[in-house]
Amino acid sequence: MNPKLLIDRRKGLIKQLKEKELVIVFAASVAEYPRNFLQDKNFKYLTGLDLPDAALVISKQKKPVIEIFIERGIPEMEVWVGKKMTKKEAAEVSGIVKVSYLDEFERKIGFYLNSCKKVYLNIGYNNIDRSLNKQQDFITKAKQHFSHITAMDMTKIMIPLRSVKTKWELEQMQKAIDVTGEGIKNIMKNAKIGMMEYELEAILQYEVTRNGLQHMGFKPIIAAGGNAATLHYEQNDSKIGKDEMVLLDVGAACNGYSADISRTFPVSGKFTKRQKEIYSEVLKINKIIIKMVKPGIGMKELNEKTVELIQKALIKLKLIKDKKDYRKYYMHSIGHHLGMDTHDLGKRDSVLEVGNVITIEPGIYIPEEKIGVRIEDDILITKTGYRNLSENIPKEIKDLER
């Protein structure tokens, strides 16, 4: 990744700050992820660095100051765990000129706090039942010394940046989607009655790795038969039965950007009559809602139209008589923003603008018939409407049957 892109992102952040506002973004710590380190998304977005336990400071003064604090390498340790990134390397990757060691952080941050009024941090989701995270610990301590400051979660100022994808970001997402598509097509080709769901997961993992991507954006959902009616089923350890459909909700990640695709197909190669009825309804809704996508339309409108269509479908399928009862068979919303996080930053009621990427994922789930259908595409909002980034992944009945 070109550091120029990162410099632009930080400029975009600074533009939203008022004078005497400060942003402190803590990297994820090794303690949180002793095995597979997963960087904090806002830190990654603004620095490009996978360094654990680092901190980024952006101070809006007359002339903005950007400083990053990284761990100092200890030669005796490096023999065991490998070399730490040097200041010079961190500067090259991030494009940040001022790089300091973390052991200077506490002393230096005092100067920043002293001259600011408001500080934004990546506090993130939290609740009373969770222990305080690093950011909250820091703020508690900082306020004891600098009682004049107010602290805010930084999500609000990250939404306008992260929800509008740049050309480079769209390239990463398209690659993640295309590779996920290869995995899905191979699963469809190779799935057989009697196989375990995790065997299909292995096919996906193999295709993703073989196509040059190392990570999934999230734990794949491979749900046969009635398992598909459990929305977040991820055990993937059941045997696929005769006349069952399999619901896949999967997404590879490319440079930290995730795909999120759902497809549902009959393992035998042929839908039963009932499966076809239900599938056709969901597919119809998927297409109608995708066609509505354009700049200026709200997620709220898309959700309302979906509910209306689902209600009609459920009545037609003789599942409900009163349209108020639709929640029994459709219990989520039509979609969400997609990006570095599978459920990316962006408000639930957001009005769509050019450069947003969202999922459109209607579904009908009928536990008593052991059937769950979801069809999910990833949609880019363009000037003239939309582009379906996952249109090459089969979803038509004739393409799923063979």
Ligand SMILES: [Mn+2]
């Ligand atoms: Mn999704």
